[in-house]
Amino acid sequence: MSFVVKRVVLGASVLNRVVDIVSVLSLLSVRLLLVFAGAFALAACSSNAIRIRYDSEPQGAMLTAVDSIAALGRAPVVKAYNLDTLPEPDENGCIIVPGVEALWDSGATARIGGLRICDLEQNAFSIRLPRPTGYPDLDVDLEIAIERGRKLSIERDRRVYGGVQPPRSNPTGIE
Numbered sequence: 001m002s003f004v005v006k007r008v009v010l011g012a013s014v015l016n017r018v019v020d021i022v023s024v025l026s027l028l029s030v031r032l033l034l035v036f037a038g039a040f041a042l043a044a045c046s047s048n049a050i051r052i053r054y055d056s057e058p059q060g061a062m063l064t065a066v067d068s069i070a071a072l073g074r075a076p077v078v079k080a081y082n083l084d085t086l087p088e089p090d091e092n093g094c095i096i097v098p099g100v101e102a103l104w105d106s107g108a109t110a111r112i113g114g115l116r117i118c119d120l121e122q123n124a125f126s127i128r129l130p131r132p133t134g135y136p137d138l139d140v141d142l143e144i145a146i147e148r149g150r151k152l153s154i155e156r157d158r159r160v161y162g163g164v165q166p167p168r169s170n171p172t173g174i175e
Contacts, residue, residue, distance in 0.1 A: 048083045050117065053126045054100055056110070058145035061102035061129065066111065068098070074148065075102065075129070083120070094118040102129040105144050106137035 054063050056075035063072040065079075072079055081097055089095050097115040110129045117125065131141060 049080045049123065050083065050097070050120070051078055051080045051124045052097065052115070053078045053124070054102075055126065055128045056102045056104070057128055057130045058104075058141050060141070060144040060148040061104045061110075061131070063129075064101045064103065066099035066101055066113070072100065089120070092118060093120065095120065100127070100129070102131075104131055104141040106135065106140040108132050108135035108137075108141065 054072065054075055054077050056063070059075050061075045063075055063077050064070065065072060083095070086095050086097065094116050097117055099111060099113040099115065101109060101111045103109050108131050110132060112127060112129060115125075115127070131138070
């Protein structure tokens with residue numbers, strides 16, 4: 001009987017040591033996780049980028065970066081520029097962001113050359129590219145903008161309502 005008691009006591013002490021080791025490892029992993037989360041939060045807050053929202057009037061123009069001819073997408077588009085990859089600031093502390101060209105389905109185009117940004121403390125900007133007024137087939141571009149607005153509204157409703165139909169002003173039908 002003393003053998004069984006010793007074995008149980010020995011087993012309990014080993015179990016206690018395992019629990020102690022696991023709890024120490026858990027504390028270390030929680031601390032490590034907190035350190036990584038803090039570092040990530042600091043990196044996100046001190047982001048070295050500026051964001052520019054490009055919009056077209058009417059919406060839906062295909063936007064292209066002038067310097068690389070890379071498609072940015074259909075307006076509105078938000079583009080982030082890493083300050084480390086842009087040219088060095090000039091003597092006034094201003095940087096030049098590559099220009100953008102808008103192409104509507106009617107064939108109308110608008111272009112903005114390199115953008116000079118001097119307030120680097122501000123990290124968000126908005127640029128609107130208006131469609132040239134004299135170009136024909138405005139109705140084509142307006143129809144595209146209306147259809148795009150419908151699609152964006154449906155996508156927004158799906159995100160907000162989780163795929164369920166959004167509530168109507170009178171959902172019961174009782175007048």
